[in-house]
Amino acid sequence: MTEGTVTNQAEPVAAPATVEGGKRQRSHELNALMGLVGIALIFEILGWVFQGQSFLFNAQRLSIIILQVAVVGIIAIGVTQVIITGGIDLSSGSIVGLTAMVAMSFAQVSTYPRAVYPNLTDLPVIIPVLIGLGVGLGAGLINGALIAYTRIPPFIATLGMMVTARGAAKWYTRGQPVSFPTDSFAAIGQGMTPVFIFLAIALLFHVALKYTVYGKHTYAIGSNESAARVSGISVERHLIMVYAIAGMLASLAGIVIAARGLTAQAGMGTMYELQAIAMAVIGGVSLSGGRGSIVGTVIGAAIFGVIISGFTFLRLSAYYQEMIMGAIIVAAVVADVYRQRYRTSAR
Amino acid sequence: MANDGIVLKTEGLTKYYGGVHALEDADFTLHEGEHVAIVGDNGAGKSTFVRQITGVEQPTAGKIFFGGKEVAFNSPIDARDFGIEAVFQNLALADDLDVPSNIFLGREETYFNLGPFSFLNEKKMYKNSMEALERTGVKIPNLRNSIANMSGGQRQCVAISRAASFASKLIIMDEPTAALGVQETTQVENIIRGLKKQGIPLILVSHNLRQVFNLVDKIWVFRRGRIAGMLEADKTDGNEVVSLITGVKTGVHENASYI
Ligand SMILES: Nc1ncnc2c1ncn2[C@@H]1O[C@H](COP(=O)(O)OP(=O)(O)OP(=O)(O)O)[C@@H](O)[C@H]1O
Numbered sequence: 223m224t225e226g227t228v229t230n231q232a233e234p235v236a237a238p239a240t241v242e243g244g245k246r247q248r249s250h251e252l253n254a255l256m257g258l259v260g261i262a263l264i265f266e267i268l269g270w271v272f273q274g275q276s277f278l279f280n281a282q283r284l285s286i287i288i289l290q291v292a293v294v295g296i297i298a299i300g301v302t303q304v305i306i307t308g309g310i311d312l313s314s315g316s317i318v319g320l321t322a323m324v325a326m327s328f329a330q331v332s333t334y335p336r337a338v339y340p341n342l343t344d345l346p347v348i349i350p351v352l353i354g355l356g357v358g359l360g361a362g363l364i365n366g367a368l369i370a371y372t373r374i375p376p377f378i379a380t381l382g383m384m385v386t387a388r389g390a391a392k393w394y395t396r397g398q399p400v401s402f403p404t405d406s407f408a409a410i411g412q413g414m415t416p417v418f419i420f421l422a423i424a425l426l427f428h429v430a431l432k433y434t435v436y437g438k439h440t441y442a443i444g445s446n447e448s449a450a451r452v453s454g455i456s457v458e459r460h461l462i463m464v465y466a467i468a469g470m471l472a473s474l475a476g477i478v479i480a481a482r483g484l485t486a487q488a489g490m491g492t493m494y495e496l497q498a499i500a501m502a503v504i505g506g507v508s509l510s511g512g513r514g515s516i517v518g519t520v521i522g523a524a525i526f527g528v529i530i531s532g533f534t535f536l537r538l539s540a541y542y543q544e545m546i547m548g549a550i551i552v553a554a555v556v557a558d559v560y561r562q563r564y565r566t567s568a569r
Numbered sequence: 570m571a572n573d574g575i576v577l578k579t580e581g582l583t584k585y586y587g588g589v590h591a592l593e594d595a596d597f598t599l600h601e602g603e604h605v606a607i608v609g610d611n612g613a614g615k616s617t618f619v620r621q622i623t624g625v626e627q628p629t630a631g632k633i634f635f636g637g638k639e640v641a642f643n644s645p646i647d648a649r650d651f652g653i654e655a656v657f658q659n660l661a662l663a664d665d666l667d668v669p670s671n672i673f674l675g676r677e678e679t680y681f682n683l684g685p686f687s688f689l690n691e692k693k694m695y696k697n698s699m700e701a702l703e704r705t706g707v708k709i710p711n712l713r714n715s716i717a718n719m720s721g722g723q724r725q726c727v728a729i730s731r732a733a734s735f736a737s738k739l740i741i742m743d744e745p746t747a748a749l750g751v752q753e754t755t756q757v758e759n760i761i762r763g764l765k766k767q768g769i770p771l772i773l774v775s776h777n778l779r780q781v782f783n784l785v786d787k788i789w790v791f792r793r794g795r796i797a798g799m800l801e802a803d804k805t806d807g808n809e810v811v812s813l814i815t816g817v818k819t820g821v822h823e824n825a826s827y828i
């Protein structure tokens with residue numbers, strides 16, 4: 223080991239960060255970051271041209287972008303992990319809706335006469351939060367168990383959960399919204415709290431994915447499931463854990479949204495699953511599994527937020543915005559497919 | 570617990586995949602320190618046999634004895650706990666991970682035990698991987714590269730180093746040199762000779778009879794899911810092996826391309 227040894231020693235082990243693919247991985251994140259800067263600059267210029275004002279240097283607008291990104295971003299953190307295992311989670315948006323309804327029903331004030339559970343009002347905030355997280359945990363466990371044990375494609379399993387959870391959200395109060403939360407519950411969604419929650423969650427799972435056995439096995443399963451299996455990884459157990467985490471993060475987003483809006487409606491979170499997937503894929507998480515990172519997804523979320531609020535800023539009608547969102551999702555996936563193709567041909 | 574120096578023994582080992590009788594009634598014995606080959610035509614059941622004795626699959630019928638005791642491996646982890654390591658025919662490596670991650674996949678070194686959330690000791694895994702590769706004479710320019718960026722030979726060498734460095738009781742290689750160039754093949758053969766010196770028993774699945782005769786003590790011949798016979802390498806020749814493989818008793822020409 224002459225030359226090899228020298229290179230290895232010259233580049234000390236101090237960079238265990240490159241768990242999943244060294245330079246290429248880092249450059250994905252760097253590319254995404256440059257993309258973010260570029261897109262923000264484009265809107266800045268358009269802002270001065272069409273609106274005669276700055277897009278970026280507007281504290282109010284920035285905080286709106288960040289808040290928008292934060293809620294769906296919490297979901298995207300979970301979805302990122304699912305996608306790295308080679309799976310997909312289409313149920314997150316519906317879990318948001320169901321969780322919002324259920325959590326809010328345990329968070330109502332006693333002074334409101336038509337509470338869902340009139341005997342269960344003014345409960346300490348921890349109770350609606352835990353019940354809410356339990357909703358996502360349950361849904362995620364079902365997703366994971368279906369995928370791990372029946373071997374049905376994640377797409378189908380989570381599509382079923384998407385429809386079921388949305389149905390359950392509507393059934394829960396026969397379509398009635400649930401409102402009037404306690405102050406302590408409402409506080410979860412106020413001010414910049416959602417952003418702090420998002421950042422804390424991002425940091426937590428950044429560490430988990432990069433520095434723990436959990437992360438290593440997540441990448442290994444997405445990279446080569448049979449290799450993971452013969453290497454002694456309990457693939458089934460791990461997949462269930464990943465989907466359960468994704469479910470709980472969707473629930474957390476549901477709690478935050480309900481708390482922020484002071485009301486819960488069964489339709490909350492519609493399409494959030496696609497936005498979350500888009501954030502992850504824009505951030506370089508590969509739909510074929512094995513590659514991606516939380517840092518990438520956070521940048522992807524920021525790009526997504528900038529584009530959406532950029533179009534709002536330019537006073538584009540909401541219809542255009544939805545169409546553009548669709549185009550962004552498709553474009554991100556196409557870019558991923560091209561990256562894959564380049565990768566396979568480069569081998 | 571008299572095991573008569575027998576490391577591994579199977580009795581009536583059988584595996585059906587639905588209607589396919591991939592392996593039938595295999596009685597196989599491996600002694601301490603012994604290096605044996607398994608040969609046979611494509612589809613003879615060699616890989617199937619390997620999968621049964623490594624816990625990757627569970628046999629339809631039959632018994633497996635390891636170190637004199639009957640064992641039932643429910644997963645590769647069970648086999649691994651017994652000191653059995655295998656290099657599978659289709660490379661069992663995770664492409665997107667680097668070399669140390671692959672070598673330590675499923676048995677990562679950690680700092681403190683927090684279950685799945687234990688922190689990885691990347692430093693130690695890197696160092697130990699370096700040593701494992703050096704011991705087996707494998708040269709990989711940069712261990713931090715993901716496996717996807719490596720040649721077939723380098724990948725195979727990583728898989729072999731992994732097995733060789735963890736195997737304490739038995740190592741099984743399923744066609745380890747099938748996709749390798751001359752130099753890499755020699756390297757793998759040298760690793761195998763090293764294992765022989767260490768006294769670690771080996772089962773080598775190979776189509777290369779020259780290699781088989783160079784490396785092993787005994788040759789087990791599989792034909793259509795059954796064990797057709799066992800020959801001692803120094804008491805037989807290519808002709809006899811080939812006629813067992815094909816089931817045709819007539820001698821094969823001296824310079825048949827198979828040899
Ligand atoms: N998972 C499976 N499901 C169904 N049939 C299988 C499976 N694995 C192997 N077989 C069949 O079992 C038989 C034995 O296959 P096996 O892979 O053990 O052969 P082999 O001796 O290793 O061949 P080769 O030299 O080509 O590697 C073949 O007929 C094969 O088609």
Ligand SMILES: [Mg+2]
Nearest residue numbers: 615616617658
């Ligand atoms: Mg085979």
